[in-house]
Amino acid sequence: MDSSRRFFLKIAGLSVIGVGAKPITDVLAQGTKPKTEPDPKALAGRRWAMVIDHKKCLNAKEGCKDCVNVCHQVHNVPNFGNTKDEIKWIWQTSFEHAFPGNENPYINEYMKEGLKNLPIMVLCNHCDNPPCVRVCPVKATFKRADGVVMMDYHRCIGCRFCMAACPYGARNLNWKDPRPYIKTELNLEYPTRTRGVVEKCNFCEERLAKGLRPACVEACKEKALIFGDLGDPKSEIREVLRRNMTVQRKSHIGTRPQVYYIL
Amino acid sequence: MLEKALRGNRGYFIWIAFLLILVGIGFQFYLRQLAYGLGITGMSRDVSWGIYIGQFTFLVGVAASAVMLVLPYYLHNFKVFGKITILGEFLAVASVTMCLTFIIVDLGQPSRAFNVLLHPTPNSVLFWDMIVLNGYLFLNIIIGWTVLGAEAKGAPPPKWVKPLIYISIPWAISIHTVTAFLYAGLPGRGFWLTAIMAPRFLGSAFASGPSLLILICLFLRKYTRFDAGWEAVQTLAKIVTYAMIISVFFVLCELFTVYYSQIPEHEYHFTYLFVGLHGHSGLVPWMWTCVVLAFIAIALLINPKTRNNEAILPIACAAVFVSLWIEKGITLVMTGYIPSPLETITEYHPTIPEMGITLGVWALGFLILSILYKVAVTVKQELAA
Numbered sequence: 324m325d326s327s328r329r330f331f332l333k334i335a336g337l338s339v340i341g342v343g344a345k346p347i348t349d350v351l352a353q354g355t356k357p358k359t360e361p362d363p364k365a366l367a368g369r370r371w372a373m374v375i376d377h378k379k380c381l382n383a384k385e386g387c388k389d390c391v392n393v394c395h396q397v398h399n400v401p402n403f404g405n406t407k408d409e410i411k412w413i414w415q416t417s418f419e420h421a422f423p424g425n426e427n428p429y430i431n432e433y434m435k436e437g438l439k440n441l442p443i444m445v446l447c448n449h450c451d452n453p454p455c456v457r458v459c460p461v462k463a464t465f466k467r468a469d470g471v472v473m474m475d476y477h478r479c480i481g482c483r484f485c486m487a488a489c490p491y492g493a494r495n496l497n498w499k500d501p502r503p504y505i506k507t508e509l510n511l512e513y514p515t516r517t518r519g520v521v522e523k524c525n526f527c528e529e530r531l532a533k534g535l536r537p538a539c540v541e542a543c544k545e546k547a548l549i550f551g552d553l554g555d556p557k558s559e560i561r562e563v564l565r566r567n568m569t570v571q572r573k574s575h576i577g578t579r580p581q582v583y584y585i586l
Numbered sequence: 587m588l589e590k591a592l593r594g595n596r597g598y599f600i601w602i603a604f605l606l607i608l609v610g611i612g613f614q615f616y617l618r619q620l621a622y623g624l625g626i627t628g629m630s631r632d633v634s635w636g637i638y639i640g641q642f643t644f645l646v647g648v649a650a651s652a653v654m655l656v657l658p659y660y661l662h663n664f665k666v667f668g669k670i671t672i673l674g675e676f677l678a679v680a681s682v683t684m685c686l687t688f689i690i691v692d693l694g695q696p697s698r699a700f701n702v703l704l705h706p707t708p709n710s711v712l713f714w715d716m717i718v719l720n721g722y723l724f725l726n727i728i729i730g731w732t733v734l735g736a737e738a739k740g741a742p743p744p745k746w747v748k749p750l751i752y753i754s755i756p757w758a759i760s761i762h763t764v765t766a767f768l769y770a771g772l773p774g775r776g777f778w779l780t781a782i783m784a785p786r787f788l789g790s791a792f793a794s795g796p797s798l799l800i801l802i803c804l805f806l807r808k809y810t811r812f813d814a815g816w817e818a819v820q821t822l823a824k825i826v827t828y829a830m831i832i833s834v835f836f837v838l839c840e841l842f843t844v845y846y847s848q849i850p851e852h853e854y855h856f857t858y859l860f861v862g863l864h865g866h867s868g869l870v871p872w873m874w875t876c877v878v879l880a881f882i883a884i885a886l887l888i889n890p891k892t893r894n895n896e897a898i899l900p901i902a903c904a905a906v907f908v909s910l911w912i913e914k915g916i917t918l919v920m921t922g923y924i925p926s927p928l929e930t931i932t933e934y935h936p937t938i939p940e941m942g943i944t945l946g947v948w949a950l951g952f953l954i955l956s957i958l959y960k961v962a963v964t965v966k967q968e969l970a971a
Contacts, residue, residue: 423850423927460712479695487923
C-alpha cells in the first residue's frame with residue numbers, strides 16, 4: 324500500500340514538473356526564424372516618420388478631408404455620430420488644440436488669413452519614446468524596430484492606461500461594438516475590432532508590409548503629407564526636414580514625436 | 587471560525603440581506619455592461635477613467651491605513667490597539683477586494699484580465715499595482731485569520747506569522763505609493779504630474795481609513811458588547827487629526843506651486859476644479875464640499891474638547907471620510923482629464939448603470955467586512971465571557 328502510494332506520488336510529481344517545464348522548454352526551443360516570410364515588395368525602413376506640410380494643405384479646397392476619409396475607410400473605423408464614443412485615427416483640429424501653449428492673440432488672425440481657417444491635421448505621433456508603450460501592462464501596444472507604435476487588438480485588456488498616458492489624445496477605446504457603425508464599405512484586408520479594446524493610427528503598417536505608402540499620404544492631392552524613412556539620408560523626408568523649419572507637438576515633454584509640421 | 591458569521595440577531599441578517607440585494611442589483615447592471623461594453627458608463631474618449639478608478643484609488647488608501655494599527659501594536663508594543671488591530675487588517679481585506687473588483691469592472695475586456703500574468707510587463711506601473719494589491723490582500727487575510735484563530739484557541743500566534751506582519755508594514759506603504767505612481771508618471775497630464783502625489787495619497791489614506799475605523803468602533807461599542815476602549819479610539823482620533831492636517835497641507839503645497847509658477851497646463855486643471863473653466867464647472871460644488879468638510883473636520887478634531895466628545899467625534903470622522911472620498915474618489919481622477927491634452931473640455935457624468943455597479947462593489951466590500959467583523963467580534967466576545 325505504502326509503496327504504491329509512494330510510486331503514485333512520484334509519478335504525479337514528475338508529471339507536474341513535466342507540465343510546468345513545457346512552457347520553459349518551448350521558450351528555449353524557439354528559434355530566431357520568423358514563422359512567415361515577409362512580402363518581397365514590403366517597404367523596409369529604419370525609422371518611419373511623417374511630415375505634414377500645412378502650406379501645401381492650404382492649397383486644398385476648403386473642407387478637404389481626403390486623408391481622414393480614406394484612413395477611416397481602409398481601417399474600418401466606425402462612425403458613432405457622437406463625441407462620447409468617437410473613434411478617430413487622424414483628424415482636424417485648430418492650432419490652439421494641436422499646439423496648446425503656443426497660441427497667441429494674433430495667431431488666429433494669421434490662421435484665418437494665411438491658412439484660410441484650415442485646421443491642423445493630428446494623428447498618433449509614433450513617438451520614439453512613447454508613454455503609452457511604457458504604461459501598457461500587457462505589451463498590447465509596442466514599438467517596432469522601425470518606429471511604428473503598434474496595437475495588438477487581441478491582447479489589449481481595455482484598461483485605458485495608454486489613453487491616460489498619451490499626451491496627444493491619439494488613442495480611442497471601442498466603448499461599444501464598433502461593427503454595426505462601420506458606415507464605409509468594409510475593407511476585408513483589415514480586421515474590424517471588438518468592443519473594449521483600444522485602437523489608433525498604425526502608420527498603415529499593413530500597407531507598408533505590401534509595399535504601399537500610408538493611405539492618407541497617397542490620398543492627399545496636394546502632397547502635403549510626406550512619409551519616409553529617417554534612417555535613409557537620401558530619402559525625400561530627410562530632404563524636406565533639411566530644407567524646412569519644422570515643429571513637433573509637445574516636443575518639450577521628451578516623447579520625441581515623429582510627426583513633423585511645416586506651418 | 588467562519589461558522590460564527592452564521593449566527594446573529596435579526597439586525598445582522600437584515601443588514602446582510604440588504605447588502606446582498608445591493609450586490610445583486612450591481613451584478614445585474616454589470617451583466618448589462620458586459621453585454622453592451624463600457625459605453626454604458628459616462629466615460630468618453632476624453633474622460634476615459636471615471637468613478638470606478640476613482641473608488642479604486644480612494645479604497646487603496648483605506649486599505650493601506652491598517653498599518654496605522656499594525657505598526658504601533660507590533661513594532662512599539664502599543665497594547666491599547668491589541669483589540670482592534672484585527673479590525674484594521676480585516677478592513678484592509680475588504681478594501682483591497684473592492685479595489686480589485688473595481689479594476690475588473692473597469693476593464694474593457696475583463697475575460698483577458700489574466701493577460702497581466704501571461705505577459706508580465708515590469709515597465710508598467712499597473713503590473714506592479716497588481717502585484718502589491720494581491721500581495722497585500724493575502725498578507726492581511728493570512729495574518730488576520732491566523733492571529734484571530736490562535737486567539738480563539740487561547741494559544742499564542744504561530745511564529746511564522748511574525749515575519750509576515752513585519753513585511754505587511756512597508757507593503758501597506760507600497761500599495762498607495764504604487765497607486766500614486768499610476769498617475770504621477772504621465773508626461774501629458776499636468777494635474778497628476780507632481781512628485782507629491784504619493785505622499786499626498788498616504789496622508790489622506792491615514793486619515794480616511796482610521797476615521798472609518800473610529801466610526802466602526804463607536805458603532806460596535808453601541809450595538810454589541812465589543813468595546814475597543816476609549817483610549818484606542820482617542821489615539822486613532824489623534825492619528826486622523828495629524829493625517830488630515832498633513833493631507834490638507836499637501837494640497838495647499840500643490841496649489842502654491844501651480845498658482846505661483848502659473849504654468850497653464852498645470853493651472854487649468856485646478857482652475858476647472860475650484861472655480862470652473864470656460865463655463866464648465868461640474869466639479870466645483872464637489873470640490874468646495876470637500877474643502878468645507880475638511881476644515882470643519884480639522885476644527886472639530888484639533889480641539890481636545892470636541893475630539894473627546896463621543897457625540898461630536900463621529901461627526902468629525904464622517905466629515906473626514908466624505909471629504910477624502912470626494913477628493914480621491916471623484917475629483918482626483920476626473921480633473922486629470924479636464925481639460926484634455928488638446929485643451930478641450932469634455933465633462934463627465936456617471937450613468938445609472940455605472941452608479942449601480944459602483945454601489946454593488948461597495949456593498950460587496952461591506953458584505954465581506956461585515957462577515958469578517960462578525961467573526962472577529964464573536965471570537966473576542968467569547969474570550970471576554
